[in-house]
Amino acid sequence: MLTLNVNGVHHRVDVAADMPLLWVLRDRLGLTGTKYGCGVGACGACTVHIEGKPARACRTPASAAAGKRVTTIEGLHSRAAKAVQAAWESLDVVQCGYCQSGQIMTAASLLAANPKPSDADIDAAMAGNLCRCATYHRIRAAIHDAAKRLA
Amino acid sequence: MNELSIANASRRDFLKASAGLTLAFYLPSGIAAKAGGAASFAPNAFVRIGSDDSVTIVAKHLEMGQGTYTGLPTLVAEELDADWAQLRVEGAPADAKRYNNLLWGKMQGTGGSSAIANSFEQMRRAGATARAMLVAAAAQRWQVPAAAITVRRGVVMHTASGRTARFGELAAAAAQLPVPEQVTLKSPQDFVYIGKRVPRTDSKSKTHGTAMYTQDVQLPGMLVALVAHPPRFGGKVKSFDAARTKAVRGVVDVVAVPSGVAVLGRDFWSAKRGRDVLKVVWDEAAAFRLGTPEIVSRYQALLDQPGIVARKDGDAAAALAGAAKRLTADYSFPFLAHAAMEPLNCVIRAGADLCEVWNGEQFQTGDQDNIAAVLGIKPEQVWINMLYAGGSFGRRANPHSDYLVEAAQIAKAIRGRAPVKLVWTREDDMHGGYYRPLYLHRLAGGLDAGGRPVAWSQRIVGQSIQAGTAFESAMVKAGVDRTSVEGAANLPYAIPNISVDLHSPKLGVPVQWWRSVGSTHTAFAVETFIDELAHAAGKDAVQFRRALLAQHARHLGVLELAANQAGWGSALAPGKAGEKRGRGIAVHESFNTFVAQVAEVTVRPDGGFGVDRVVCAVDCGIAVNPDVISAQMEGGIGFGLAAALYGEITLKDGVVEESNFPDYPLLRINEMPQVEVHVVASAEKPTGVGEPGVPVIAPAVANALFAATGQRLCKLPLRLA
């Protein structure tokens, strides 16, 4: 039995200790906003926040997340996150949308740490989040837009 | 716009009346529909107006990112004069009688950049019909002539008396009226939505993690299946030992299916752990065992032999022989994986005379047929619930329904005991075949003494995508698969002697259409070779093309627009010390849409390069939603650039060598150029935009690399010496 704190709620889950957090979230807790893209830490679709920092849920054993604060897209309510989501909607960033939970999780933590990122800052922070639809052009614009909303 | 539900009519009705239900979920084509509230009004298969004032649009096309769930409701809203905030979108059930793709005859499906093109009139008519009935209901209620009534943004008005009503208030009365046979559609100058940006209907759910994909479906008692596939195409299961697998916690069953061995678990991780320790002995007697180098050398031998003629104007061989200057080039294009962000998956629940499927569904009719054949039921007993697809790029429209059939086989093997979610891992997806075929091209061109092209010959070698599919009879004529030569056989340039011929060797690697299909390779060969001819003629690349496109106004239009907007002919700002910069252009028509792109590149001293800026001009007829068109061009450029820079599936002794993003890289944000999109104003019928942005970028970049370095690159992915 592990106790996980996800989006402020404590869950007791009976899973193998090596089960990745991703599958606990998706298959046990029904939090399907966090996506599976590669399973090897190479795409960012599964990005969540652990103690406020972006982490790859597919490479995080559930046991390693026990006792820590986990935030998923469903529980993302920070000011930076709201600005990011509003910018994403106003610029219609999404296409298929499958990568976008991960993009938004990463963008929200970028803006929380750096409220006025340059293009180079954005590239550095976001380069691990793949988007097969290549919505990158709008992701960049939306992060700048979100920074303006936060200013 | 409120959050959209993509629940689908069949699903909801199924839940309402599951026991003993046969096919009662179909909406009646006439008056009131039972779905969506008692007083709802459904004048046709595409529109339902609720007493709560909601307008539900039934979308017959998959939303896989390309914007159908915005474009289709735009067409209805336009003629209905609805308020955009009233609209909801619901995926259509599988029913080709009502929801066929009008460009595909009797089949229902999404592809070939056809969603808006085939729906433009149909969806507008659906909206206009509903509007006429609401107006008639208001006219009756207010005892005024229908002609005195206007509709604006969801409000029906009689201006003279000041009376107004919302759609919801009129829905019940409208439902009692006859459906008009004739409706008049608006003139383009009266459009309020078409031609303007309306926000995407899927933005909110996709930015809040609530959009539902197949991967997200959970049904009570559902098992997750992972399948161990043979390492080589054509392999089969000889025997397997599931003892260790069955000992894994959460594993429920292990069954053999024609495509491999399925491990069923309570969740993904259990099934994955179970599959990791499964022992399978494969029968590889019929397995495909060639590697990429052997395939290429076989194809090279074919390049020396004449193929089946796809186009013949004049006598290209004689004209080449007599030309003042001759050029030749051989091109090579690798296998490519679709690698959509959502790996392949589907959910299936099979009963004795009913099978329900949940899928980001791209080819309903073919999938119904193929699933029904596995289960021994009728195609109409296969109900498909439409979900968003996390990309597809053609892969989810598999003519053999590969992954859906696999799911049906698993359901059959466990005798429908539980609903099954089949999940392919990223590695399964990448090893799973159905690639863009490997192609070789040989180009030869001749110029006369004045530098005018007099001969063009192009030979193409590569597998037929359509052979052995339901599309073969329509798409393969006299041995020529249209999708192998599209973009080449219809060469727009005015050259008096043209020859295009084709070899379609058979090979044991499964192949399929990949976003922009034939144009993925033909546009590159044609547009870099024409550039080479221009250079050999000592002419500017734009002027050279322009002189040959006098009969092709729309090609010319985008060519000039892109060139002008990019500042073609002006000096490029120099790079840093040791860097070289260059600009290149390409123009191409695919799916009746015309695109030109100018790419600017910077080549670093180490031979690496980046694409800094792309100026794109597109002519897709009436621009239904210019913002979605721009998004598709931006995304198409990024998708095409990933192939230009990295895309390559290789085989060694029949085994696919790439397995996940570390060895099959996609484009990253730091590699995405600045993109500017210019949409040509047009009154032509709208054509598609999902694919046509893709094929133009690689040749534009290759031409820019030539301008920067003098190197001609004829092999994809692009690597400078």
Ligand code: FES
């Ligand atoms: S699924 Fe975790 S990084 Fe790709």
Ligand code: FES
């Ligand atoms: S929006 Fe499709 S993968 Fe990013």
